[in-house]
Amino acid sequence: MEGMQKLVKNWSSKGREEALALFKESFSSFNHDSMMNLHRSAESSLYGLFYDLFSCCINNEIDSDEVGDFCKSLLTSLDSSPILSSLITDVLSSLDAEVSCSEDKSQRKSLRSLTLSLVSVTGDDLLKERLDMDSLEGAGFISSKNSFNQKYVKTKTKIYYKQQKFNLCREENEGFSKLISELGHEPLVGVDHGQVLDSIKSLIGRFSMDPNRVLDVILQAFESHFDQRHFFIPLLRSYPCSSSTFINILGFKYHTYHLSDSDGQCPPTPPSLYSLTAVLLNEGMINIHGLTPHLRLSMEEFKELHQSIADNANAIYRKANIVTLTDKTDEEKEKEAEAAQKLK
Structure with a gap:
């Protein structure tokens, strides 16, 4: 700091030229090094030199216009703006x-x-990015701190928290008819899933279709054409949705079969739905922990059911290994009687 103050005192005579040489020498030391060297706290670092020069300006030891002209000359000579x-x-x-x-x-x-x-030297964008809002308002970069902050919050919300709304009343049945036609090719050999996905996206935009309902139709088609895994698995992987969306739709399907009918009985869950769930689990597209809350049985009931099945299996195994000597055939009894007569 003292060295910079001496240069500032003799700025008009030779201090400016000496400072320019000092800055260039410091710049050459990290010119081909990592950016981390820009922020070393040593006085010889370029960061420290700028800090000392700007501190002298803030303390009214040198005019701000002089500092601005000096920085312009430095950037021009170094060509590293x-x-x-x-x-x-x-x-x-x-x-x-x-x-x-x-x-x-x-x-x-x-x-x-x-x-x-x-x-x-710096440009408006960098200053608006890194300076405090009070400083930006005081320097005239923004008209009002409050209005700027409100605009910032609205812009951020619009970018990161924009909610996709689909008016289901505007959905057209023609879109779902075309969707079923796209998925109804038999066999689906040689069909590019990427082209089919592009067609599905076009249908969603053209007929105002809910993407979640479209995914439900795709899963239903996969469940009905389970032998076409080579087509539906890549299609589902490419579909723009999260794992939680798959889980919620499958959970809704399971809940549908859990509802009792007019006789108070629940319809049986089709094996195809279990097969579909198993494939998605095996492919890593869903996880069992997310799906468990949607299933009818609780974890305790699952454990009891598992134990009951294991006990029945063990009982059958033990019964199969028991040798019964009482149930002999008539032929075996005659042979034993003949053997007893010979011994006599």
Whole structure:
């Protein structure tokens, strides 16, 4: 810091040229090194040099316009504006955090002047990205901090939390008819699943179809044409949905069979649905822990059922290995009687 202050005092005579040479020498030390060297805390590092120079400007030891012209000359001579622009913005961000905690209003004013003088060096985008909103408002980059913050929140919500809404009243039956036609080719040998998926996406957009209901139809077609795994597995993997969507649709199918009819009895769950579930589990598209809550039996009931099946299997095994000597045939009895007569 003391070395930079000496250069600033003699800035108009030879301090500027000496500072320019010092910055160039420091830049050459990391020019072919990693970006981590840009932020070393040593005074000889380029980050430290910029920090000391900007601190002198904030303390009114040098005019902000002089610093801005110096940085422009430095970037022109080094021809590395992207690297240095990012570094200068980082230094401004650090000073902004320090000055915001200070009660000296003159430093805040000097920092705003310095920021404005460096706009042509760093650009608006970097400053808006890394500086505090109060500083951006004070420097005139944004008209109002509150309005900017509201716009930022709305934009972020629109990008990351946009909800896809499908008006089911606008769905057209023609779309599902065409979907069934796409999936009804027999056999599905040589059919490109990518082309079929593109056609399905076009149908969803053209006929305002709910993607979840479309997936339900695809699963139903797979369940009905279980021998066409070579086509449906790649199609389901390419379909844009998460594992939880598969689980919810399968769970809804299971719940349908759990509902009792007018006689108070539940219809049997078809084996094809179990086979479909087993294939999706084997392919890693769903997990058993997510599917368990949708099944009719609880984990305790599953354990009891498993134990009952195991006990029955063990009983059958033991019974098959018991040799009964009482159930002899008549021929065996005659042979035993003849053998007894010979012994007499």
